[in-house]
Amino acid sequence: MLNRLVIVGGGTAGWMTASYFKAAFGDRIDITLVESGNVGTVGVGEATFSDIRHFFEFLGLKEKDWMPACNATYKLAVRFENWREKGHSFYHPFEQMRSVNGFPLTDWWLHKGPTDQFDRDCFVMPSVIDAGLSPRHLDGTLIDQPFVEGADEMQGLTMSEHQGKTQFPYAYQFEAALLAKYLTTYAVERGVTHITDDVEKVNLDERGWISGVTTAQHGDIEGDLFVDCTGFRALLLNKALEVPFISYSDTLPNDSAVALQVPQDMKARGILPCTTATAQDAGWIWTIPLMGRIGTGYVYAKDYLSPEEAERTLREFVGPAAADVEANHIRMRIGRSENSWVNNCVAIGLSSGFVEPLESTGIFFIHHAIEQLAKNFPDESWSPVHRQLYNDSIAHVMDGVREFLVLHYVAAKRNDTQYWRDAKTRRIPDGLAERIEMWKTQLPDTETVFPYYHGLPPYSYMCILLGMGGIELKPSPALALSDPGPAEREFAAIRDKTRRLAETLPRAYDYFAAQH
Ligand SMILES: Cc1cc2nc3c(=O)[nH]c(=O)nc-3n(C[C@H](O)[C@H](O)[C@H](O)COP(=O)(O)OP(=O)(O)OC[C@H]3O[C@@H](n4cnc5c(N)ncnc54)[C@H](O)[C@@H]3O)c2cc1C
Numbered sequence: 097m098l099n100r101l102v103i104v105g106g107g108t109a110g111w112m113t114a115s116y117f118k119a120a121f122g123d124r125i126d127i128t129l130v131e132s133g134n135v136g137t138v139g140v141g142e143a144t145f146s147d148i149r150h151f152f153e154f155l156g157l158k159e160k161d162w163m164p165a166c167n168a169t170y171k172l173a174v175r176f177e178n179w180r181e182k183g184h185s186f187y188h189p190f191e192q193m194r195s196v197n198g199f200p201l202t203d204w205w206l207h208k209g210p211t212d213q214f215d216r217d218c219f220v221m222p223s224v225i226d227a228g229l230s231p232r233h234l235d236g237t238l239i240d241q242p243f244v245e246g247a248d249e250m251q252g253l254t255m256s257e258h259q260g261k262t263q264f265p266y267a268y269q270f271e272a273a274l275l276a277k278y279l280t281t282y283a284v285e286r287g288v289t290h291i292t293d294d295v296e297k298v299n300l301d302e303r304g305w306i307s308g309v310t311t312a313q314h315g316d317i318e319g320d321l322f323v324d325c326t327g328f329r330a331l332l333l334n335k336a337l338e339v340p341f342i343s344y345s346d347t348l349p350n351d352s353a354v355a356l357q358v359p360q361d362m363k364a365r366g367i368l369p370c371t372t373a374t375a376q377d378a379g380w381i382w383t384i385p386l387m388g389r390i391g392t393g394y395v396y397a398k399d400y401l402s403p404e405e406a407e408r409t410l411r412e413f414v415g416p417a418a419a420d421v422e423a424n425h426i427r428m429r430i431g432r433s434e435n436s437w438v439n440n441c442v443a444i445g446l447s448s449g450f451v452e453p454l455e456s457t458g459i460f461f462i463h464h465a466i467e468q469l470a471k472n473f474p475d476e477s478w479s480p481v482h483r484q485l486y487n488d489s490i491a492h493v494m495d496g497v498r499e500f501l502v503l504h505y506v507a508a509k510r511n512d513t514q515y516w517r518d519a520k521t522r523r524i525p526d527g528l529a530e531r532i533e534m535w536k537t538q539l540p541d542t543e544t545v546f547p548y549y550h551g552l553p554p555y556s557y558m559c560i561l562l563g564m565g566g567i568e569l570k571p572s573p574a575l576a577l578s579d580p581g582p583a584e585r586e587f588a589a590i591r592d593k594t595r596r597l598a599e600t601l602p603r604a605y606d607y608f609a610a611q612h
């Protein structure tokens with residue numbers, strides 16, 4: 097039986113993989129995780145997709161247990177500031193797009209918008225976020241959404257099987273290092289062998305398959321399937337097996353980041369329950385509120401900005417609270433491995449690929465890779481079909497997300513610096529130009545977005561197109577011949593619901609203070 101899994105690397109990717117496979121296969125799988133005591137983890141990675149809740153459910157973990165341990169908060173949207181012009185903001189919320197007579201509400205909004213804010217008119221969440229509210233009441237009940245928690249027909253589905261069925265109203269923000277620690281306890285309690293040591297050599301057999309890894313103090317570790325979770329180093333897949341890496345730098349030039357972890361009194365400050373991405377002269381700054389601190393960082397292209405200037409800008413942006421905080425400068429490898437599974441080696445996490453964290457996709461990539469590996473887990477026959485299906489799925493998810501991110505820059509109206517002007521003339525992925533031409537006339541739908549599963553529904557594309565403001569969009573001509581009454585009633589219903597929620601939901605801080 098093929099059941100010896102060796103995971104090299106103990107960051108978020110390594111521990112998520114170890115925990116998931118123990119939860120999936122129990123004692124029938126033998127898992128060893130070796131992580132260096134000398135090489136650190138990336139140390140950021142704090143905002144997620146809402147889909148991550150399936151991961152926690154699969155492990156049997158409850159919010160009330162893991163969230164306080166990871167200083168976690170709720171994320172109801174990404175808030176984009178200054179991408180259209182300075183002073184403008186809009187949300188990409190976790191909220192299903194309403195549809196009226198077969199047309200998305202955003203189409204009706206284009207036809208006859210009640211205000212110039214598509215997000216506040218078409219969704220409830222933006223006003224909930226502006227008011228700093230929690231999506232759960234103090235007794236734990238969920239915001240009034242068309243969503244049934246724990247519905248039987250949803251159990252055991254992968255993320256791709258869930259897509260389009262429901263939209264859960266929030267994701268999470270947490271300290272990734274604390275989550276890795278929490279999962280270490282989870283995995284070790286369930287029988288994962290944990291070794292702290294440096295892998296110094298990857299041993300290949302005559303076919304070029306990995307027979308084992310040699311550590312500094314624990315000798316050789318042998319296994320059947322090796323999971324490379326060594327981060328940007330990609331020691332097994334890219335270094336030992338020499339699998340080529342496809343850079344995305346021609347379409348996504350941001351290759352650097354500087355991060356700060358700024359202690360804050362969240363009670364005094366309050367929690368804006370979202371991740372904010374504020375456009376800058378040569379990139380953007382993330383702001384992620386956690387319990388007890390703000391995680392923040394400037395993502396930029398070093399062709400346009402030096403690390404010193406980036407750090408200075410970030411410190412000015414944060415203000416005096418950052419004065420004594422040490423900055424963490426990070427070089428990002430943007431792109432993906434040609435194949436993430438080769439022979440008996442599967443790369444998961446940064447070793448497989450990465451795109452800038454503008455839509456918080458890093459942990460989503462890990463979760464997706466784990467689900468796909470579980471689905472395509474090999475036996476002694478090592479069928480190439482499993483590898484092929486896995487590799488295609490990983491490539492599609494990463495290429496699809498790349499396309500979505502490129503759209504942010506192409507659609508942003510801002511053009512006040514060379515960085516933003518170049519964003520309009522840089523090469524874009526094949527197919528995107530044609531799709532944008534189509535979306536100018538007909539808003540994105542399942543038929544016209546990137547044709548493979550990549551985690552993002554068509555309404556996400558609508559939000560970016562409508563919010564960024566640099567591409568002129570037209571409503572469907574059919575709406576001019578249609579009765580506007582039902583759409584007007586829907587806009588009014590959203591206004592009513594927003595008012596009702598503002599009166600009943602607790603402040604986000606108060607909700608978490610009660611949990612802690
Ligand atoms: C600037 C930035 C911001 C990000 N923000 C987000 C976000 O908001 N949301 C999100 O979802 N994702 C985000 N990510 C991505 C996220 O950080 C990663 O996906 C996640 O942390 C997984 O990292 P990893 O485990 O693959 O690698 P790492 O954290 O780098 O871990 C690598 C592991 O390999 C081990 N290792 C390396 N060499 C050896 C060796 N020789 N022997 C033994 N062990 C070894 C190390 O000790 C470490 O344990 C961000 C990434 C960056 C760079």
Ligand SMILES: N[C@H](Cc1c[nH]c2cc(Cl)ccc12)C(=O)O
Nearest residue numbers: 145146147173174188189190551
């Ligand atoms: N898989 C979906 C992806 C998704 C839907 N809405 C949003 C909003 C934001 Cl900010 C990020 C991702 C998504 C999910 O996670 O719910």
